[in-house]
Amino acid sequence: MGLDFGAIFKSKQRVPDSVKRYMQWDITPLGRQKVENYQGPTTPKFKVLAALSMLGPSNIEEIAKEASMGQHSVHYQLKQLKDAQCVRVMGGEGVQAGTQM
Numbered sequence: 001m002g003l004d005f006g007a008i009f010k011s012k013q014r015v016p017d018s019v020k021r022y023m024q025w026d027i028t029p030l031g032r033q034k035v036e037n038y039q040g041p042t043t044p045k046f047k048v049l050a051a052l053s054m055l056g057p058s059n060i061e062e063i064a065k066e067a068s069m070g071q072h073s074v075h076y077q078l079k080q081l082k083d084a085q086c087v088r089v090m091g092g093e094g095v096q097a098g099t100q101m
Helices: 029-037 044-055 060-067 073-081
Strands: 026-027 087-089
Touching: 026 029, 026 044, 026 073, 029 073, 044 073, 044 087, 060 073, 073 087
Parallel strands: none
Antiparallel strands: 026 087
């Protein structure tokens, strides 16, 4: 009788890069409020929020183009903004709830 360590120590599922590329991101009411009331220097986080505010729900490629940033930088900023509840991931095909980005 062996132990099933996979069941004991479940690892977080990762979203493949091919899926991340097409995930739709949207700005939350809190994020929109921050964009409208922002009076500081133009930071990467602000560029991403401003791009989402202008574009509406968009994927990383579209946001990167609007913000004039690299896709990896945009993805990093989106993860930070998601943790701060300023952006959210829209439901999409192939994206499971509870997966790690």
